[in-house]
Amino acid sequence: MKKKDAFETKTPGYTLPQLMVTAAAREVFDHETVFVGMRLPLLGFLLAKSTHAPHAVGVYELGVVRDTVSPEPILTMGDLPNLSGASWLADTIDMMGLLQKGLVDVSFIGGAQVDRFGNLNTSYIGGFRSPRTRLPGSGGACDLASLAKRHIIVMTHEKRRFKEKVDYITSPGYGEGPGWRERVGLPRGGPCAVITTLGILRFDPDSKEMILVSVHPGVSAETVQSHTGWPLKTARNLAQTPPPTREELTVIRRFDPGGYWTGT
Amino acid sequence: MKKKDAFETKTPGYTLPQLMVTAAAREVFDHETVFVGMRLPLLGFLLAKSTHAPHAVGVYELGVVRDTVSPEPILTMGDLPNLSGASWLADTIDMMGLLQKGLVDVSFIGGAQVDRFGNLNTSYIGGFRSPRTRLPGSGGACDLASLAKRHIIVMTHEKRRFKEKVDYITSPGYGEGPGWRERVGLPRGGPCAVITTLGILRFDPDSKEMILVSVHPGVSAETVQSHTGWPLKTARNLAQTPPPTREELTVIRRFDPGGYWTGT
């Protein structure tokens, strides 16, 4: 079973989604509590657990906490192997309580539109009064963006998605810039990284603006700029995203044997 | 095992606590949801379930719902026979949710002090700043008095307990009279009856004041008045509390075989 609309771009030896999953996994430190989102982050967490973060604990919004990898590959968090042998099966509100109390270190969110301050839109393209496109909505994304200590955004890098201003803030980033989160009353957090199909961006601690810190192999800073809807700042020491190691690829293929999420 | 401070007063063929338990049981209608309090009401509920209210459902604040009588006698709601075969074992907050939603028809509360509007004190005798006696406190009583559709008070009838004004309102009755509950925002309810060691009192629908409606066998209205700290109104058709039937006594003795709560 292969996901039809999976990214088709290929790089020798690994796929782009495999690179992105690897980058996501590297954002998790050992012993952290991770609120695992849908899709690629599922694999990112499994990869981190299987490599450098064996003590990480995974929290899933549907009511699952587990500190072991699932005994079989899963396509989604509700698959029974992800429930079997869990540490805790409970209510969404219990998971959200951990988050709201500030006990979740890092979380992952996908986005359809993002702006320079990391505000995310997964609800309405073209304004909510007469939307051109209705997207699925927040799910837990707004909660993760509001309440995790930090969150990582994973998304496709296109000019129509990286916009000066998003059409709708589903999941708050740094709002209008420094001090905004404090002003509206968000208790902590903010986006920490954006892992895209072209590179990795982080946020300036002072201006809260997105900065390109790493480009994927074969991608130039200019290419990234040309796919971004505002003048993008670039880190002085721009890095190249390290490709997945052989071990990382082995783990990804073990958990996504059909390549549904990451291709083959 | 016999409770040392159980009521010692005796009437031929049955004890006073047995009469009170019977009166309490008769306040429960079939198919009602009953929030069962500590002590005598435990037996009252078991008696009602075993006689005229077989479909009553019992809710216990520690997190138990059961629609059958316990398989063995219990002294208190936490005894394991009261948990075994329950319909639901859950959280206090779940029980309180039923109550707060208005799904509890009737509840029972014990009191140390009561006033003419049915306000109850189980916290401080002599004012809370320099209490002469500190009592155990609310437990769930304040919640039952605030939120059940109606509640029944069960207590000893003495002048020092039936006071013009209670020293502290642990569990609100009709406050200062008509319209008070609505004014403070209580969503429903109010005391429906007071079952005492001398008789049964109810509340005037208009004035919300306590009225003596029934005296126990051998007790006169004058005796009740002399044990009450305000000029007590008496119903035109003052009744005599019907004694327990043989069947009722059999059931009470089955559930309180040692007479711990009701004597022998």
Added chain:
Amino acid sequence: MDFTKRLSLSEAVSRFVQDGDSVAMGCAQETLIPFAAGHEMIRRQKKNLTLIGPISDILFDQLVGAGCVAEIRAAWIGNVITGSAYHFRRAVEEKTLRIKDHSNLTLAMALKAGAMGVPFMPTSTALGSDLYRTNPDLKTVSCPFSGVPVTAVAALTPDVAVVHVQRADIFGNSHVWGNLGVTREACLASRHVILTAEEIVDTKVITGDPNRVVVPGFRVSAVVHAPWGGHPSPVPGYYNRDHQAFIDYRNCSKTPEGFRAWRKEWVDPVDDGRTYAEILGKARRESLAIKHRRPSVPVDYGY
């Protein structure tokens, strides 16, 4: 409780789901989705429903496609492993469907408020977000103790919660296990609860383990025996998730013709007396069956 609440699926939906009702479904998110009951609503052509649920893994889209829905209050409506829900998307774009946008947490708190019988619940989520612009049930208030701003979420009290469970007795007592999502809150918040159950069991099985009960029997209006009633979502203890069915639905639901074909294959035959298990077929049932059994260690409720 000594009168039965057992009804056929058709009776239960006719009696307890009225046109215009608000209906909570899919409360455990990706698992235990009550597809059988949803499909019955399609067959009975329910109208103007307000659907309530955290995320909807294609069930809400199916009801929108069948013309049953006037409003949705949810956090996410799509197809978890493929993305968009096409009927939902079209209906919003064509303005034939009203939406109140929630997050998973605001929806959980709205149902918790309904379950607890309080008019609202506070949360720290969604502050500064545009959910406030598309959901009048969110307002910012200050904590009366600390002064910090919080989002107040108005209570939701659905007319009916439809919940798929593993086992129930005929009186409404039931066991659910696995992740629970907002199942507990939805059941306790709703006026009526319809349970569809994989198995009907003796009352003693249920009262023999009362900690597994998420809603007491006296709050339940109907119990329906519906084997495979959660398919294609996974049901712990009974069957795995049927990924292919979600992918197939994605493809079918892109066009009205595709949707009609899907409906003709999966929904309508039940009216001709075929069981869902028959429609599914033996080979597929076996492919979804539990291969690795993991029974729990019993606990003792003796005295």
Added chain:
Amino acid sequence: MDFTKRLSLSEAVSRFVQDGDSVAMGCAQETLIPFAAGHEMIRRQKKNLTLIGPISDILFDQLVGAGCVAEIRAAWIGNVITGSAYHFRRAVEEKTLRIKDHSNLTLAMALKAGAMGVPFMPTSTALGSDLYRTNPDLKTVSCPFSGVPVTAVAALTPDVAVVHVQRADIFGNSHVWGNLGVTREACLASRHVILTAEEIVDTKVITGDPNRVVVPGFRVSAVVHAPWGGHPSPVPGYYNRDHQAFIDYRNCSKTPEGFRAWRKEWVDPVDDGRTYAEILGKARRESLAIKHRRPSVPVDYGY
């Protein structure tokens, strides 16, 4: 989780209960009261504790009697089957003990707020009552949607919750069954959780039935093997309530001498190396044992 959290009772109490701490105990109300842990606090002469719990069936009175307590935040402090708690009563009357008066619902909501990480919770109880006069953590606010008044209860976040459970592994994963009171809320609200367990079991027993877990292992600081650690309160699956012990304590606790004698019989001998089971004696243990076993029917978490 691959490091053990198993400690002796003494180590656990020394490490995670500091003088001046706020300690939630007796969270399941009449059942599963952590008497063993409370007695250890007496033996270690803990000072200035703030005790938090819905009702306390004599445990809080014992700690007050031993001079460990500065403040209590609770709904009811007494002896369920006999009435007053004499040390508690004297201490309040002599003004050596501060009280914040709760009802069971306001206390549950305070801990729920702490568990959920919100600064307060709304409830409709206690409006018009004098609990407001003896508890500054209650304030009346208006619902921002309906305008109706509700009681706002400030969040409680205890330093430590001490919970007696039936079975736990050495990593903090545990199973609790029976009525739960505010156990869930107290564990999730507290900075530390100490579990005392009737049995230490393999992790697989716990993760083999994750719906029975009320607090995830990573939130637990210490696991103590404490057989009979809930006595004289009842522990589902293990032993019945020892009514006589509650009656005896009532009689002893009327005077300081009586209390000293009680302490000398039940609390102090553990420091001389006697186990609580030994103190209790075989005959009494047998009289409290479960006579009618009622094992639950397993459920399957396979895939």
